[in-house]
Amino acid sequence: MPTQRQRIPAHHVIYAFDPTTPPIAHVDPPAHLTVEARDAYDRGCNDLDINAYLARRVPGRMNPATGPIAICGAQPGDTLHVHIQAVRLGPRGYVATTPGTGLLGDNPVPPSIQPFDVQDQTVTVAGVPLPVRPMVGTLGVAPASGAIEALSLGIHGGNLDFNDITAGTTVHLPVWAPDALFAIGDVHATMGDGEAHSGVNIDAEIDLHLSLTPAQHLDWPWFETSTHVMTVGVHDDLTQALRIAQRAMETRLIDQLDISPQTARALAGAAMDLRLGQAGGYGVPVSAYATFPKSALPA
Secondary structure (H helix, E strand, O other), X not given: OOOOEEEEOOOOXXXXXXXXXXXXXXXXXXXXXXXXXXXXOOOOOOOOOXXXXXXXXXXXXXXXXXXXXXXXXXXXXXEEEEEEEEEEEEEEEEXXXXXXXXXXXXXXXXXXXXXXXXXXXXXXXXXXXXXOOOEEEEEEOOOOOOOEEOOOEEOOEEOOOOOOOOOOOEEEEEOOOOOOOEEEEEEEOOOOOOOOOOOOEEEEEEEEEEEEEOOOOOOOOEEEOOOEEEEEEEEOOHHHHHHHHHHHHHHHHHHHHOOOHHHHHHHHHHHOEEEEOOOOOOXXXXXXXXXXXXXXXXX
């Protein structure tokens, strides 16, 4: 029988992960979903009028994520597994060159909206073709209390902006609030590691498989591809974010391989890669991640 897949339209989005926000849908895990996602500009750049976009932009209402989606039965201390099966891009994405944005925000270029057209496996701007590299920038669950802007990130997930969060990847999220209240969005057609300015923000459809493991506590999200496991570090300081990611990976190696801390440290130096996610200076913490080959780990 064909897989029964529930569609979640992008009519309702959140701008903050908040345990008090009513869900727009309920799903019983395991579940297959297709989630529609708005671009990170909330479709405010479609007319290519940068002045109009800047005039109507509202602080705190950025980076919309479709949701929240209640994962029925999820409780604090559980783990939500989000397997990304496919990411289908819209026909056009956008990058706004706005003052104060990115690593060189203090050295701005003239404000503009740059359109990127998607055709087949190519995204093109001003006649320059680039390979399409779809990725999901934001996904997460509600914190235990309070609200965290969707533009920010932390132990709940959020705006991680890791290029490896794409089709074929499974993200493991700690559940902090009843029913998890999952949301997802901020797809990019392509994005450079570290997001020095902005990835190509674009509408998309995301096919997901969601499952739940009860009473499996995680301190931080982690994720895996077919070839690597990856741990997360988030901090206001880049070096500290990298250190957090490395510590998490060494802990995972000690647990999975039953090795000493000194062996884990040696393996980190020998085979662990460190990468940047959200590091462009957007007024939110930096995200970094550590990767380690699955071929060295037990099946």
